[in-house]
Amino acid sequence: MFTGIIQSVGKITEISKEKKILRFSICDEVIARKTSEGASIAVNGACLTVVAVEGDVMEFEVMKETLERTTFGDFEVGLRVNLEPAMKADGRFEGHMVQGHIDTVAKLVEKKDQGDESFLLTFDFPEKAKYVVEKGSIALDGVSLTVVSIDEKRFSVGIIPYTWENTTLGFLKIGNEVNVEFDLIAKYLEKHKA
Helix, strand or coil, X not given: CXXXXXXXXXXEEEEEEECCEEEEEEECCCCHHHCCCXXXXXXXXXXXXXXXXXXXXXXXXXXHHXXXXXXXXXXXXXXXXXXXXXXXXXXXXXXXXXXXXXXXXXXXXXXXXXXXXXXXXXXXXXXXXXXXXXXXEXXXXXXXXXXXXXXXXXXXXXECHHHHHHCHHHHCCCCCEEEEEECHHHHHHHHHHC
């Protein structure tokens, strides 16, 4: 379980593909030295297992299912990624309940400076958008956010200066895609209703 509160931004240093498995390394001075093989780390919102760690570098493997649901197929060396270690059972809950199970991706269609160092990001409406509700929770590239507005084709989230400077959201350009995890409670309610 994660909270959507990003602990660090790492950089991809190596990528390789063997059969249908994508293997990549991330350099990060904050989390890598505190983790070990087998640990769970959310990378741009997706819960991944650390398969090796040496100094400031962690290695991960991603299978076909994850590649099909995420932006990981577009990874390249030098790309910055949001990182959050799994929440400890006795930890303080700060964001919202995030599982690290990516539902789909959404494309950035508008980026508006609000004039007070905050930004409004608007995304196309992804599949399964019935889980997106105004003032509800959503995780984009692992960042816990509140939906500001929604219409038939798009939804927007507000980004405060701290989040803009301490996550990868500030690097997004129009047309970039982000990993989306819908609110866990909304998904269970929909399942129960069916």
